[in-house]
Amino acid sequence: MAASGEASGSTAGGALRDRYLDVLASVYLYNEHRGYTALDRVIAAVRRCCPDEPDFLAEVLRHRADEHKHYHMFRRWFERAGRMPLAMDRRVGHIDRFILRVFGCPIDALDTETVAASPAEFEKLCRVIMLTEQRGYRQVEILLRNGWVRSDPVMTRIFEIVHRDEPGHFLPYRHWLERRGRATARWREKWTDFWIHRALLLGRIPALFLDPALPRLDRWPHEADGEAAA
Template identity: 55%
Template structure:
């Protein structure tokens, strides 16, 4: 019984993470489009976001490999478990896939709002990874611990370019109410959605989220051993 509960917890944890990592790098494609249009000469910012995107893709592949090694597919969680999804919905009043990239490009207010959302999301992710690295159930899985240590190493560079852009352009940092929204989203997942998912029947995915990325899928598979 204890073993099954542990497996269920790790299944849910991995499924939520692989969803968020895929959502992260695909959403960053649109951020890159906006930045390249707004500031084509800001090569440092573009390079930093490109690295962020590459890291999110790498993290997705690590979780995919973890599921493949276990011989199961991720559980079919959706945007209800996506931190950036919920943050965008609250701040922009529309789903992330419905964001008007051209409007964000044209508006300093919209772009700085997006920078704060991404920065807060990445900082939340870092704090959560620090907690998970001490979690007794997670610590029993050596591969998962290795994945989270890699994420812990990568994460600080992910919010830096957005905070840097805000500071360089005289924009304000996140205010208390934006931090409160971030806390609410995290608490909603931790204390409401995760327990409901734990006791509910959740189907497994039948395919991988990156099935429509043919060019990237042709690349060599990510190997945890390489890290």
């Protein structure tokens, strides 16, 4: 009887671990795809606002390339597992929520021309990206200490690569602000970042974990963009 109970507990623990990794990878896949597609708007703003700063533009282009790479690493993780990701929407997107709170519109409605034409708006955009990416860096450090993540060698390697790349996702924006003597974060933006993170960590993501009816995607997000698989 004891052996049977131990086996049942082990099976239950394995199911919880698998569900955790499934939700985690789905959330990251959504955010990485959202990240590199949204950065196209940022790149357009940088080209317009900072035409004499090719190094800054190159750093933002590298940021986009990293997000694109990370998206396809999570896609391949799902392909190895033989299943599609769980369906996510902008409610799990830190940058989605942050842009909505700070600019009052979804990312897709953000007016690149208006942002690029206003130094204050462009600086605000840089701060939002910087704070979002710094939050992501700290979160990956936590995940790399998580036992369930560490139990999956491929997932662990993905997060090690994300952790290595992450400083290049916030330092360019911080350095750009510092070079101009601008604030790298305002207290309202820090507070917004904190509460978005808490809402995701303690509310939305646990709700997804507990939702047995959560559907899976029937196509990869990049296919809707007309992009060939990497």
